Structures are given as structure tokens and as C-alpha cells.
Amino acid sequence: MILRADEPDRLHYRLGAGAMLFSRSGRVWLGQRIDTPDAWQMPQGGIDAGEDPAAAALRELHEEVGSDNVQLLAETEGWLKYDLPPALAAKAWGGKYRGQMQKWFAFRFLGSDDQIDIHGVKKPEFNAWRWADIGEVVGLIVDFKRPLYEAVVAEFRRFSDVSADPTEPQTKC
Numbered sequence: 001m002i003l004r005a006d007e008p009d010r011l012h013y014r015l016g017a018g019a020m021l022f023s024r025s026g027r028v029w030l031g032q033r034i035d036t037p038d039a040w041q042m043p044q045g046g047i048d049a050g051e052d053p054a055a056a057a058l059r060e061l062h063e064e065v066g067s068d069n070v071q072l073l074a075e076t077e078g079w080l081k082y083d084l085p086p087a088l089a090a091k092a093w094g095g096k097y098r099g100q101m102q103k104w105f106a107f108r109f110l111g112s113d114d115q116i117d118i119h120g121v122k123k124p125e126f127n128a129w130r131w132a133d134i135g136e137v138v139g140l141i142v143d144f145k146r147p148l149y150e151a152v153v154a155e156f157r158r159f160s161d162v163s164a165d166p167t168e169p170q171t172k173c
Helices: 053-065 086-095 143-159
Strands: 013-022 028-033 044-046 070-075 079-083 099-109 126-132
Touching: 013 053, 013 070, 013 143, 028 053, 044 053, 053 070, 053 099, 070 143, 079 143, 099 143
Parallel strands: 013 099
Antiparallel strands: 013 028, 013 044, 028 126, 070 099, 079 099
16 A cells, blocks of 8 residues: 555545644643544544645644644645444444545644643543654554654654653643
8 A cells, every 4th residue: 555645535545634843842742532442543534625724733633632722743745544444434434435645744743731622622532642752652552553653754854852851741631
């Protein structure tokens, strides 16, 4: 499977947007999924009809993290895609798509941790969240999304700071 594409494939893939949210100290925001407690992921979701991918990423931050107090840093070159495992593809999105094709954006979080409210959102997707070192991100993701996350980490690594603040809490509920 080719991971990158210049143009989105709307026929086979659900179009989505993702957000790699960096703290001021260069750590990456991850949420622990409610439906898969051993899986962590960055905010991501579908792009609504007529919606710009950057606007979709901001909307996903607001809907999943509870805050969109961010500064846009960059976007990925082209689109990145992943295929769902066959059993999941048959169920997800009514079996219409084989996976997702996403445009990813890097953001710097400008607020304080108390502005993040994963439980106060309309439809919570996470039961906990944490700031992680960028080197931890890929290992915490479900297997089928790993190549996409490797590409995102490689492209946005420059926004991480190896001298991350060790006083930032590890996990929050």
C-alpha cells in the first residue's frame, strides 16, 4: 500500500483530518480511547462536506480535546492513508470505505492543561489523556495506524523539544 498521495481518494477512503498537538515543552497530546482502552491516539476525524481540512482539524480538537486554543505550525505534504483490518472495514462507516485518507496538522497548544476537558465535550471519545514524548507516540497506537503515525511523527518531529518539562503530569482523567 502506498502511504502518501497528492490527491484524496474519495471513492475508497473516508477523508479525515488529524491534529498533532504539541505542548509548549514539545510533548504530544494523546487520548486513551473509550472503546479501546489499550489504544491511545491523537485527535482525528472526518471532514464534513465542503469543509477545509485545516478547519476540520480545528473542529476535531474542539470536539475531542475540549479546546482549540492553538497555533497552526504546519501541515503534512499530501494526504496520508491507512487501511482498516478487514473485519473492522466491513463494520466501520457501513462498510463503504477500506480506511481513511487524512491530512494532518501540527498545532502548538497555547492554553493551560485545565482548559483541556475530554469529559465536557458533546460526545466523549477518550477516558484519559496525557502529554507524551514524541518517541512514545507510535508505540501507543493500534497496529493498523502505525505506518501513518510514523509518517506524521517524522514530518512534525521538528516541533518537539527534547528538553521536555518533566513536571508535566503523565496521565489525566
